[in-house]
Amino acid sequence: MLHRVIYASEAVGAVGASTLSIAQILGVSERNNRRDHLTSCVMFHQGHILQAIEGQRADVDRLIRRLLDDPRHSGFRILIDAPISARRIHEPMGLCGDPAALLERVGLNCLSRVTANEAEALLDIRKAA
Ligand SMILES: Cc1cc2nc3c(=O)[nH]c(=O)nc-3n(C[C@H](O)[C@H](O)[C@H](O)COP(=O)(O)O)c2cc1C
Numbered sequence: 766m767l768h769r770v771i772y773a774s775e776a777v778g779a780v781g782a783s784t785l786s787i788a789q790i791l792g793v794s795e796r797n798n799r800r801d802h803l804t805s806c807v808m809f810h811q812g813h814i815l816q817a818i819e820g821q822r823a824d825v826d827r828l829i830r831r832l833l834d835d836p837r838h839s840g841f842r843i844l845i846d847a848p849i850s851a852r853r854i855h856e857p858m859g860l861c862g863d864p865a866a867l868l869e870r871v872g873l874n875c876l877s878r879v880t881a882n883e884a885e886a887l888l889d890i891r892k893a894a
Contacts, residue, residue, distance in 0.1 A: 767852065768825050771817045771845040771884045773876060774838040781809030790837070791858055798857035803828060806859035806891065810868065813876035814838055817888050819852045844881040853888055867891060 780786045787809065798805055803820035816832075818825055833841055861867060868874060871886045879887075 766822065767819060767849050768822050769817060769819045769845060769847055769849045769853070770825055770829065770843060771815070771881070771888070772829075772832070772841055772843045773879055773884070774814045774816075774832075774842070775840040776809065776812045776814055777837055777839055780837040781812070781814060786837075787860065791860060794858040797828070801828065804852055804854040804856060806854050806856070806861060806888075808861035808864045808867070808876070808887070810864040810876050813879075815876050815879060815884060815887070817854060817884070819849065819854050844879065844884045861891060 776782070780790075790807070794805065794807075797803075798820075801820065801824040803818055803824055805816060805818045807814065807816040818828060820828075832838075865874075867887055867890065868876070870890055871883050873879065873883060
């Protein structure tokens with residue numbers, strides 16, 4: 766059974782603000798997620814992080830345990846954790862290229878209080894942005 770988890774967190778220091786810090790996360794994630802048949806996409810915006818993860822329960826849970834241990838972010842909060850019939854994300858690790866534009870399309874200017882519905886909406890429209 767496939768599951769989707771979407772969580773939000775807060776970047777620690779300059780994580781997500783520098784190309785290097787993002788490249789480090791994307792590199793490891795691409796490799797691990799491919800191995801674990803996970804698909805994912807992540808958004809960094811003004812110190813806030815939003816990530817969607819899809820895959821088998823055990824694989825998703827293993828990644829969440831690593832994420833909870835990762836000192837590069839804090840305030841981990843799960844917005845959505847639900848079984849799904851099909852994936853909406855098809856790459857091991859995608860990066861949202863223009864977070865401000867995407868947020869604007871769902872009427873947000875910040876991720877600090879993003880809701881489950883808004884997170885799903887962002888996932889729906891991310892390709893069209
Ligand atoms: C915002 C953020 C998103 C991350 N996303 C993933 C991910 O999708 N997959 C992954 O394997 N690691 C991800 N990581 C890294 C993990 O927290 C952890 O450092 C990594 O999985 C450890 O991999 P390793 O055991 O191969 O060294 C992410 C880290 C951060 C800060």
